[in-house]
Amino acid sequence: MRQRTQLINNLRGLVAEFGIFIPKGLARVIGFAEDITLGEVLDLPDIANEVIRNLSEQLMALHKRVRWYEERLKQVAKEDARIRLLRTIPGVGAVTASAIIASIGDEHQIKSAPSFFARATRSIPFIVYGQLSGDVAGIPHDNSVGDWRRRCRYARNIRDKST
Secondary structure (H helix, E strand, O other): OHHHHHHHHHHHHHHHHOOOOOOOOHHHHHHHHHHHHOOOOOOOOHHHHHHHHHHHHHHHHHHHHHHHHHHHHHHHHHHOHHHHHHOOOOOOOHHHHHHHHHHHOOHHHOOOHHHHHHHHOOOHHHHHHOOOOHHHHOOOOOOOOOHHHHHHHHHHHHHHHHO
């Protein structure tokens, strides 16, 4: 995902140098890159068109690979009962549930809820609480920098009160 974001930012930045602006959104950038790989030539110097085509081809290949992994992960998530159970939590999808299961390891090693949270809180605040908005989980949300730390503290307080 990080590589795809980097490629998108590089492509946007490069074409912006020539006064071409790609609207925000993954679908719009992918659409632009798809047009370029299908042969659309921009009214730019040849070297610029070559670099833009190269970046577009890399982006399309990486996007295809990411989509394949997402689909594969969804298939695995349907087969694993633990992941299906975690996905019933609002805001938890296949990727997050799989990451939680992977970070926990063997569930037989967990003797109690505090043991679970001790092991899971290494990943849950960054995976789940860092991505949820306040509307989904009842966790306060604002757009300030460092807000995820406040949401993590709030989530831990809820957890501590429930045990």
